[in-house]
Amino acid sequence: MTTTGRLTTGVTVSSTMLEAAGITAGSGTSSGTLPPGTSIPDPSDAAIIWWVPEYVLATDPDTAFAFTAHQDDADAQGNPFATAELTLSLRKLPTPSGGEAMLAAVSDGGDPGGGVREPDPTYRDLPLSSAAAVLSLPYRDSGGNLQALTFPGQVTTSGDGLVVTVKGLLGSTVILAYTALTATGDISVELDCAYPGLPGKGRTHVDYLVPPALAADDPGVGAQPSLLNGNRTTFAIGLKYASPSYTPRYTVTAGGATATITSAAQLKNFDVRQSEYFEVTALGDIASKYPSFRALYLGSVSGTALAVPAAYGTIRGRDGCAQECDAVLDAGASGGCTFQLSFDLGPVVDPVDLERLRADLAAAPLVRGRWTYLTMPSLVDTRSPLAFSSPLVDHVVFTGGVAPQTFALTASIGDGGDGLPAIVKANLVLKQLCSPVTEPLVGRFALRLDEAHEETIPATVVLNLRTTAGSDGDIAVDVTDPAAPVVRNAMPRTGLRLTGFAARTGGVLTTTALDTVLAPGETAKLAPPPDTDAIFVRRTLAVPNPLPPGALTDYVTVNTETVQAAHHVIGLNATGVDFARAKLKEIAVAVTLTGLPDLAVPVLHLAPGAQAASTQVDIPILYGLTEVAAALAITLVSSEPGTADRRVSLTHDFGEHPIRVLTRGELGLPG
Incomplete structure (x- = not known):
């Protein structure tokens, strides 16, 4: 493509004429008879000086900038064929205010060096007649020679500035333009401006009559109305638009799906399943500045910002803590049951961190001029394995929650091969949930920002009453x-x-x-x-420390509609006692459950060769899940005739440890 967008020009005014007329040329990479920054005294009104506007690339952020690619068809080999459009803007530099002595003197017809200065004239922008642009992309041909592709651009006004739009990018030149903008910086745009003749009093179109004295010096110019030529200025774009703040402005669309362009390879493959989200680094280290967050991602298309919390926990609200324990009849175990623990999870976020992050993001150049909405992820990445720290839990499932930004965790506990009944394991898990001392229950799953997102974003779940998620x-x-x-x-x-x-x-x-x-x-x-x-x-x-007996149900809803009672093990172990040395025939233990004093528990007998014993009792589910505290009335039966039996009283929570180990010391036996 060799179209240059060159404008048709009128009569050329020589530099000699410009100098004689007091016209001062401005600086810049430009050419033409009226370089930007040129000042021209009005021949009819000494109080007016006409100014040729100067333009520069827009100040960051250039809100007009966009690089939009589309897959419209395929080439002869069946490869995706792309078209692209590039838009950028130019800013007009301020018009001077106030005259110059030289110009005032010239307008008086006097000597620029010593003329009488009249009041400062008024500067006015010379009206633009027409403008066009040409985008230039240098490249090396097969012989290694430097060549350039040029593409015509349209120019429109926007306030005091100009907007340049180039629509002619096709096929491989789309990749060339993207690479130039983001990697090499070998790209420029040429602005071609034309101006009508100089406006005068009583005239709507410029009739700049060249002074007769100048016409005599330049035989090629007569005293005729003429159109002043324009100017041509080249702007080196370089890597201006390669900064991360412009990343969201590079998009590719195919089949109705739009994604952010993050690499040239994406254009080659035309991958529209690329996620719109990219990690925000412009705010610094997110975890250090906002401790309750781990990372921040911004959607280049939607403007949605997703903040990843450092942890998730049980949601607390007007209905209490969103955690339940359901007892379910286990058809595979005679008289047994399983327990299902359910937790509604929300982000454990400091509201002050959230507000600071929101304010800092809104002020960041990355999103200046864009609508943004700060929220948190709502999708589970099902491709990543789940984890849960407790071996007492048989099965864990993480799913999306009912409300946005929330998730649900379901954990099943049954009678497993470890020999512990389900109710004992459920009791231990719930105690760990409430304990300020033991390690909290920890789970891990992965978040997904959108359906095209590939990166694994880990999420940590902390289940403890001291780490919960607030709500409205x-x-x-x-x-x-x-x-x-x-x-x-x-x-x-x-x-x-x-x-x-x-x-x-x-x-x-x-x-x-x-x-x-x-x-x-x-x-x-x-x-x-x-x-x-x-x-x-x-x-x-x-949370009180320690948690009072029965207070667990203030924090966990226990549902026992389908199962009212469950088997619970009451066990004793005296393998550490030397019966012969202690001259014991038997140890008899009567167990009384503190909360169920009327429940009959068989007396357990321990003897040489049978130093461990256990029994099962049916206890109410709710009682078994909170505590199974008991008083132990122990009778030490002597093996020596005539020696009286001795009694010892101990206590134990069989909900926390279903097997009570008896030691010599607490029984008062010799070592």
Whole structure:
């Protein structure tokens, strides 16, 4: 393609004439009879000076910039055939204000060096008659010679500036243009401007009559109305549009699907299944600046920003904590049952971190001039394996949640090959959920940003009452009095600890530390600075340590409609006791369950050769899931005639450890 977009020009005005008329040429890579920055005194009005506008590449971010590729067809070999359109803008430099002594003197007909200065004239932009552009792409031919492809462009006005649109990119030149813009910088655009004759009083079209004195010096010019020539300026684009902030502006569309172009290979293969999301690095290290987040991704097409949380936890809200334990009859085990634990998971996010990230993203050059929406992922990447830290859990499933940005975890617990009944394992898992001491239950799954996203984005789940996810429903904030907003604990059965809040005033966040525990329904007043326009409250569950007996159901909903009772093992182990040395014939243990004193538990007998014993009792599911505390009345029967039996009292929670190990020390036996 060799079309240059060159304009038809009128009469050429010589440099001698320009100098004699007091015309000053401006700087820049330009050619023509009226270079940008040229000033021309009006021959009819000394108070006016006409100015030839100067243009430069737009200041970043160039909101008009776009590189849009389309697959319209295939070539003769069946390869995808692309077309592309490039749009960029030019900014007009300010028009001077005020005259110059030389111009004033010339307009007076006096000596530029010593004429009488009249009041400063008014500068006016010379009106543009027409403009065109040419895009140039250098390349090496098969012989290694430097050549250039040129493509005509259309020029339109936009405010004070110009917008250049090039539509003639086809086939391999689409890749050449993309590579030049993002990798080599070997690309330029030439702007060709033409101007009418000089405007004069009472004339709508310029009739710039060359002064007779100049006409006499230049026999090629007579005192005729003539059209002043224009100018041609070349702008080296270089790698201006290679910065990450412009990445979303490179798109490829095929079959109705649009994706961000991230490499030239994508254009060669015409892969429209490329994800629109790319990781944002312009804000620095996300995890360091906003600790409750791990990474940030921006959708180049939708403008959606997805912040990846550092952890997910059980959602707390106006209905309590979204975690349940369901007892289900196990048809494969006689009298047994399985337990299904269900957790609604949400992002464990500091609301102050979220607001700071939102504000910083909105101010970043990356999104300047674009609509953006900050949210969090909602898709599970089913291609990645799941993990859960507890060996007591048989099967784990992660799925998308009912609400956006949430997920669901379901864990099954049954009678396994480890010899522990399901109810014991469920009890241990629930205790770990509540414990401030033991390692929390941890799960891992992967997130997907959209259906075309290939990168694995890990997500961590922490199941512990001290790591939960807030929601719009766990607190209520009353701002009737802006100077003293009231925060109410909206949770029905559990306390909340307010650890601090941030007040936003004129876009600035001011944080205040708190340590206030609110019982259900209780309120607290905050004291933000004057003119605060938003409040962000930091809070977490207020969990007693240790958790009182029976308090588990304040945090976990236990459903036992299908199974009212379950088998529970009560076991004793005295293998560490030397019966002969201790002169014992037998150890008899009567077990009384503290919460079920009327439940009959068979007496367990331990003797030489049978130093372990166990029994099964049917206990209510709810009791078995909270604690199976028991009092042990132990009778030590002597093997020596005439020696009285000795009694020892101990306690034990069979829900936590179904087998109680008896030691010599606690029985008062010799070592």
